[in-house]
Amino acid sequence: MNTPPTDPLALGAADISRIIEMAWEDRSSFDAIxxxxxxxxxxxxxxxxxQMLPSSFRMWRKRVAGRRSKHAALSGVKLPRHRAAHTRQ
Known part of the structure; x- marks a missing residue:
């Protein structure tokens, strides 16, 4: 089984794009990433x-600061969400 890379510099463009997408989503926690x-x-x-413009980064940080849904332990979600078959498990 392949382990996910831990070095952000080793990630491809598609992986970086997906991480940014997940980071912006309210329903995706940092634990899922x-x-x-x-x-x-x-x-x-x-x-x-x-990866982001400074103003976009500040807007994102303001948005996720203290957001319960970005931390699985705090979100209160009991059942994990369905994942598409083409995503990493």
Whole structure:
């Protein structure tokens, strides 16, 4: 079984795009990003800082700061969401 990369610099363009998409979604937690790509919250923040315009990054940080849904343990969701077959497990 392949393990997800932990180095954000080793990720391809498609993976980076998906991580950014998941980071913007309210329903995707940082834990889900870590499970799929091996990046913890601070690595996602660093990736977003590098990949986004400064104003977009500030808007994203303001949006997710303190958001319960971005942390699986705090969100209160009991059942995991369905994942499409083509996504990493």
């Amino acid at each position: 870590k499970a799929q790509f091996g990046l913890n919250e601070s690595a996602v923040i660093a990736l977003m800082r590098r």
